[in-house]
Amino acid sequence: MLNGLDIEGNSPLHRLPVRGKLILLFTAAILLLLISDLRVLVPALALAALLYLSTGIGLGEAFRRTRFVLFTVLLVALANYLFHSLHEALVVFCRLSALVLLAAAVTATTGISAFMDEITRLITPLERFGFVRAADVSLAVGLVIRFVPEIFARYGEIADAHRARGLRVRPFTVLVPLIILTLKDADTIAMAIDARGFRRH
Amino acid sequence: MTTRDIVLVALFAAIMVVLGLLPPITLGFIPVPITAQSLGPMLAGCILGARRGAAAMLLVLLLVAIGLPVLSGGRGGLAVFAGPSAGYIFGWVVGAFVCGLISERLVKQDQSELSQFLSFLLASVVGGIGIVYLFGMPWLAYMSGKAFFETAAASLVFLPGDLIKAFVAMLAARAVLAGYPLLPQRA
Numbered sequence: 001m002l003n004g005l006d007i008e009g010n011s012p013l014h015r016l017p018v019r020g021k022l023i024l025l026f027t028a029a030i031l032l033l034l035i036s037d038l039r040v041l042v043p044a045l046a047l048a049a050l051l052y053l054s055t056g057i058g059l060g061e062a063f064r065r066t067r068f069v070l071f072t073v074l075l076v077a078l079a080n081y082l083f084h085s086l087h088e089a090l091v092v093f094c095r096l097s098a099l100v101l102l103a104a105a106v107t108a109t110t111g112i113s114a115f116m117d118e119i120t121r122l123i124t125p126l127e128r129f130g131f132v133r134a135a136d137v138s139l140a141v142g143l144v145i146r147f148v149p150e151i152f153a154r155y156g157e158i159a160d161a162h163r164a165r166g167l168r169v170r171p172f173t174v175l176v177p178l179i180i181l182t183l184k185d186a187d188t189i190a191m192a193i194d195a196r197g198f199r200r201h
Numbered sequence: 202m203t204t205r206d207i208v209l210v211a212l213f214a215a216i217m218v219v220l221g222l223l224p225p226i227t228l229g230f231i232p233v234p235i236t237a238q239s240l241g242p243m244l245a246g247c248i249l250g251a252r253r254g255a256a257a258m259l260l261v262l263l264l265v266a267i268g269l270p271v272l273s274g275g276r277g278g279l280a281v282f283a284g285p286s287a288g289y290i291f292g293w294v295v296g297a298f299v300c301g302l303i304s305e306r307l308v309k310q311d312q313s314e315l316s317q318f319l320s321f322l323l324a325s326v327v328g329g330i331g332i333v334y335l336f337g338m339p340w341l342a343y344m345s346g347k348a349f350f351e352t353a354a355a356s357l358v359f360l361p362g363d364l365i366k367a368f369v370a371m372l373a374a375r376a377v378l379a380g381y382p383l384l385p386q387r388a
Contacts, residue, residue: 001272001291002218002269002270003270004267004268004269005269005270005278006217006268007269014334016299017220025279033218036346044221046252049353053380062353065278065280066280067283068274068276069276069280069281069283069286072286073284073285075352076285076341076344076346076348076352078343079345079348079351079355080345080346080347080348082348082351083347083348084348085352088346088347088348091346092280092344092345092346092348096283096284096285096344099283100280100283101280102277102281103278103279103280103282103283104281107268107278107279108278109278110267110268111268112267112268112269113270115267115268116267119263119267121268132210135210136207137260138261139207139211140210140211140214140260140266141211141260141267142205143207143208143211143212143213143215144211144214144218144260144264145269147211147212147215147361148215148218148219151212151215151216151219152222155219155223157240168244168383171223172369172372174251175237175240175369175373176376176377176380178216178219179216179244179248179373179377180377180380180381182212182215182216182238183209183212183248183381183383184214184381185378186205186208186209187205188210190203190205190207190208191216193204193208196203199204
């Protein structure tokens with residue numbers, strides 16, 4: 001049910017290590033926010049689009065994934081056009097769309113487990129301060145992926161129970177039983193995890 | 202955090218993902234469709250409390266970042282954090298924390314029903330709306346370039362919908378408190 005957004009392939013972006021991609025994305029974001037010259041921003045947008053398509057994602061899927069964020073970018077650009085100038089609108093549009101496409105390109109070329117490994121490595125130094133334990137974070141991510149289909153099925157059951165009793169399925173009346181039934185499982189799941197000794201202290 | 206806390210955080214994050222899979226609801230008198238998912242920060246704070254609520258929201262952000270399409274409408278990936286509305290999503294974490302802080306302080310189990318309702322409403326409005334906007338609007342303004350004032354003002358069209366959500370969160374949080382109280386940290 002929860003499939004990652006990465007696309008299989010062997011493009012240069014795929015072969016780059018995760019940390020390298022994240023550093024490049026961060027640098028690009030800072031540069032894009034500092035530059036407001038259209039002579040740089042337009043080629044940057046073209047380059048970002050090219051890079052995104054070079055991941056082998058296909059035009060339709062590429063658009064489907066970014067349309068919501070691009071729509072908000074368009075709204076912001078429109079506001080700039082209405083209240084300021086066309087030039088200002090173009091600057092904002094090119095800058096933000098380039099950023100969105102670059103970020104989408106990184107996501108499309110990075111597998112979930114590779115990304116998770118990198119995150120684990122990044123938070124391991126924080127363990128010394130006692131904020132968080134890297135193993136706990138991976139455990140939590142695994143639990144979410146494991147339980148989403150189950151909770152979704154439970155939602156369907158609650159909705160069916162409504163219909164069987166002739167009640168309208170309203171979000172609020174479903175929400176409360178869904179939350180209570182789900183969170184009530186926490187004790188059993190926690191016991192099962194502790195019984196297997198996953199979290200050693 | 203105990204193992205139970207981690208499981209509660211993960212289960213709540215999973216509930217929030219499921220809420221994003223449901224189709225958005227359109228109310229007659231508001232033009233913007235309401236997604237049940239944006240109830241998440243308010244519910245997380247009111248039901249799980251400050252620390253666990255904020256952790257649940259952080260976990261959702263982590264899932265988004267590593268490329269799972271967990272936000273409503275199947276959105277996910279780093280592109281979400283690059284867009285102009287990313288500030289609202291970061292605001293979820295602090296919003297849930299503040300919402301939980303207020304609920305933990307104000308809501309007592311032996312209170313009258315009315316004061317529990319009012320406390321949850323206050324927590325949802327301050328944490329789930331106030332704090333989330335406090336993060337969302339400056340980010341949006343910064344990303345908007347010169348039209349920062351206009352776009353920030355335009356984003357207020359979401360306020361009526363969010364007030365309705367605070368009301369729903371209040372009802373749900375109080376119902377969960379009656380059915381399976383988790384807010385008292387010792388529970």
